[in-house]
Amino acid sequence: MRGVFAKQFAWLSFMLFMSILIVGVSFVAASSGYISAMQQASLTKNAEAVSRLVSYELTERRGQLDPRLRISLATIAYTSDTHILICDVRGQILMCSDGPFCIDHAGLYVPEALAQSVAEYGAFSEQSTLGGIYDARYELAACGMDFDGQHAGFIIAATRASETKALAAAISRIFLIVSFIVLFLSSVSAYIVTKRMTKPLKAMAESAQNYARGDFSTRVSLSPNINDEISVLCHNFNSMADALQRLEELRQGFIADISHELRTPMTVILGYVDGILDGAIPSENQNEYLETIRGEVSRLSRLVSRMLDASNMQSGKLTLTRRPVNVSEQIRRVILGFERRIEDKELNVEFTLPDDDITVSFDPDSLTQVLTNLTDNAIKFASPKGRLGISLTHKGSKAYVSVLNSGAGIPPEDLPFLFDRFYKTDKSRSGDKNGLGLGLFIVKGIIQSHGESIQVTSENGVTTFTFSLSMR
Numbered sequence: 001m002r003g004v005f006a007k008q009f010a011w012l013s014f015m016l017f018m019s020i021l022i023v024g025v026s027f028v029a030a031s032s033g034y035i036s037a038m039q040q041a042s043l044t045k046n047a048e049a050v051s052r053l054v055s056y057e058l059t060e061r062r063g064q065l066d067p068r069l070r071i072s073l074a075t076i077a078y079t080s081d082t083h084i085l086i087c088d089v090r091g092q093i094l095m096c097s098d099g100p101f102c103i104d105h106a107g108l109y110v111p112e113a114l115a116q117s118v119a120e121y122g123a124f125s126e127q128s129t130l131g132g133i134y135d136a137r138y139e140l141a142a143c144g145m146d147f148d149g150q151h152a153g154f155i156i157a158a159t160r161a162s163e164t165k166a167l168a169a170a171i172s173r174i175f176l177i178v179s180f181i182v183l184f185l186s187s188v189s190a191y192i193v194t195k196r197m198t199k200p201l202k203a204m205a206e207s208a209q210n211y212a213r214g215d216f217s218t219r220v221s222l223s224p225n226i227n228d229e230i231s232v233l234c235h236n237f238n239s240m241a242d243a244l245q246r247l248e249e250l251r252q253g254f255i256a257d258i259s260h261e262l263r264t265p266m267t268v269i270l271g272y273v274d275g276i277l278d279g280a281i282p283s284e285n286q287n288e289y290l291e292t293i294r295g296e297v298s299r300l301s302r303l304v305s306r307m308l309d310a311s312n313m314q315s316g317k318l319t320l321t322r323r324p325v326n327v328s329e330q331i332r333r334v335i336l337g338f339e340r341r342i343e344d345k346e347l348n349v350e351f352t353l354p355d356d357d358i359t360v361s362f363d364p365d366s367l368t369q370v371l372t373n374l375t376d377n378a379i380k381f382a383s384p385k386g387r388l389g390i391s392l393t394h395k396g397s398k399a400y401v402s403v404l405n406s407g408a409g410i411p412p413e414d415l416p417f418l419f420d421r422f423y424k425t426d427k428s429r430s431g432d433k434n435g436l437g438l439g440l441f442i443v444k445g446i447i448q449s450h451g452e453s454i455q456v457t458s459e460n461g462v463t464t465f466t467f468s469l470s471m472r
Helices: 001-061 069-080 112-121 162-214 228-279 283-315 327-337 339-345 362-381 414-419 441-448
Strands: 083-087 094-096 124-130 138-147 150-160 323-326 348-352 361-364 386-395 398-407 454-459 462-470
Touching: 001 069, 001 083, 001 124, 001 138, 001 150, 001 162, 069 083, 069 094, 069 414, 094 462, 112 138, 112 228, 138 283, 150 162, 162 228, 228 283, 323 327, 327 339, 327 361, 327 362, 327 386, 327 398, 339 362, 348 454, 361 462, 362 386, 362 398, 362 441, 362 462, 414 454, 441 454
Parallel strands: 348 386
Antiparallel strands: 083 094, 083 150, 124 138, 138 150, 323 361, 386 398, 398 462, 454 462
């Protein structure tokens, strides 16, 4: 399970990192482009403003530039953090914004391509050193100026490209710091969430190893405030563990019971046979002992047959043949078969059948087995001189058979497991010295195989089994 946690955490961390990386690259590229575009737009506006000013001066002074214009250029350049050049149509620099005494730029020529582009398109923008006029790359924006409706030159507004890069770098650094903080917090959250998600899985893996060794005592702890798929899985896992533990207890009890049930008649048979063979039992008494041996063999046969029926029931190999069956007649025959046992216990029989016989669709032998098992249990666990009731009713297309007795009853906590294989209770089955806990399991299997249902209730010492039958 450690591998699941590592893979899950690594995958979440990778996805977080890639998401932040993609967003970061996109943001830096977009912000750099936006800053560059805004810078170009600002330079263009400054160039256009100066172009209007210079065009006005040329018109007012008949093509001459007032030297005092440098002061205005310097003011505009200072407030807008730009460098301004005034060029003629050939690209020669006539004036700049460095002040009245600038000697670095006056008389120099800008690249011819720039002058031609402005003359042709009226504007120009790029990032360059302006043919070596600047010692570093500048963001440039050029705009033409007119005199008497004719192209008279152009204005260049420039700012250092490194300043634009510095602003973009500052934004990138801020984003990088924020991204690392977000990545760290996200990774911690992913670690906690992944740990919380895989912790129950790890617990289930450890519990499963204990189950494989036969220890069904461990359970996966559940958080009462969480109701998600993993919590449902843990709950079902614990339910499975409860079922396995109960089945293991039943299995161990069954092994103990079957060992006892087989050992007792085999010991009796072996003792009587040895007595007959070595002459310890007189010949005139051998028939009596042979009858006892026969009874024990019959008992062994019934035990084996009962286990075989249970095995066939669970594997779905039980062969059933539906035929019309007179259930009223079947009940009468079963009751007659238990007449002696009923008289021995002096039970008060409450026998209720409808006036008309009821015919159902059922396997005849299986119906006899169901009625026999339920009646046998009812007599076995009934109190001496207690009640034994068998009734048959019908409603719509269904018939209902009820078998009840009065006795110790069945504890409420045992009712959900009463039809489980090998299940035996201490109180309600205290008189069951020979049973293996298979009778009710077989009864329920037969009834469900026919598409019917069976229920049991036990209140105030009266236990009632009721099952349904489909009428013909």
